[in-house]
Amino acid sequence: MARFRYDAKPGEFFAAMASIKDPIAAASTAAITEAGDIVKREGRADIAAAGFSKRWQNALRVNIYPRRKQSMNAAALIYHKIQYAGIFEEGATITGTPRLWLPLPSAPKRIGRQKMTPALYIKSIGPLVSIERPGKPPLLAGKIATNRRGQAKGNQSKVTLSALRRGGAGKASTLVPLFVGIDRVNIRDRFSIRQITERAAARLGELYLKNLNPDM
Template identity: 85%
Template sequence: MARFRYQKKDGEFAAAFASMKDPIAFAGTAAITEAGDIVKRQGRQDIAAAGFSRRWQNALRVNIYPRRKQSMNAAALIYHNIQYAGVFEEGATITGKPRLWLPLPSVPKRVGRQKMTPALYIKSIGPLVSIERPGKPPLLAGKIAINRRGSKTGKVSLSALKRGGAGAPSTLVPLFVGIDRVNIRDRFSIREITERAAARLGDLYLKHLNPDG
């Protein structure tokens, strides 16, 4: 009977393990990175297909951890920079207290960098007048400057509203409509896209572990 004896050398096992660890860490990090890129690309396409702007598309982000390092424990954080974006992933019903006041299409969308709301309008432009309509949603109206003939000066603009709010000859123009609630349907599929990318991690790992295979 033949006998074999192995005598380890100091540091040999650690060196052997390290030689295995490096390609595993590379493949794991590369797989997570590629899956994250898939989610970001397809997710932004999904947001675009739902009719949202470039700003909304680019607000979908993917961060890979640890940053700028290869690790067997690499992970991807997928998030949207706009905090309420999840409403369009899940759908929701938003109720007013007691009403939601939505700007009419003709209303200027912003005052400076802030989104137009009744509170912002009152603070920066002037008072609003409530108009009750039996059987119909109520309105909030503001004062808009009129010309010498007594008619509105073109479209509803911030400058005309500010002149009317400041005391210039004016007439009332509806700006906001009040509703009890609004139902928002789900319009994004980011979770589904993420799950599909996660299901590919095994194949992506093998691809990067053996790039010549």
């Protein structure tokens, strides 16, 4: 029976480990980065396929940590800049208190940088008039300025803020529906970002080996 013994010199083991640390960190970071790119590319395509705008697509972001540095513990943070985007991943039912007031196509989209809501309308333009319709959802109407014949100026399908402000200021006016009230709205799941992320995560081993230096 033969016995062998190796007496390592001080610091030799740590030097050996250090020599393979850098390529391992490089492969780990490259694998995480590539997986993140897959999620961003396929996720944005998924959002586009659901009919959402370029703004919604580009709001899906992937950050790799640590930034500008290779690490064996590299990680990816995947998130959407629009805070309520998750509702389109899970789906949900939103109920009003007691109603949800949704803007009609006739309503201006914004006042300044803020999205149009009944509260913003009342604050910025003037009162809204409630219209009850038996068997149908109620409406909230604004006052739009009219001409001398009592006719609304312009095309009512494109109600302008200036006409509403003139009507709200007491000028000759007529009512134009701006919001419809509903008890609840059901939002179905339309995104598959989680599934896309899981598929990319399952490929991390493959991506790590692909990026590992064979000469290390």
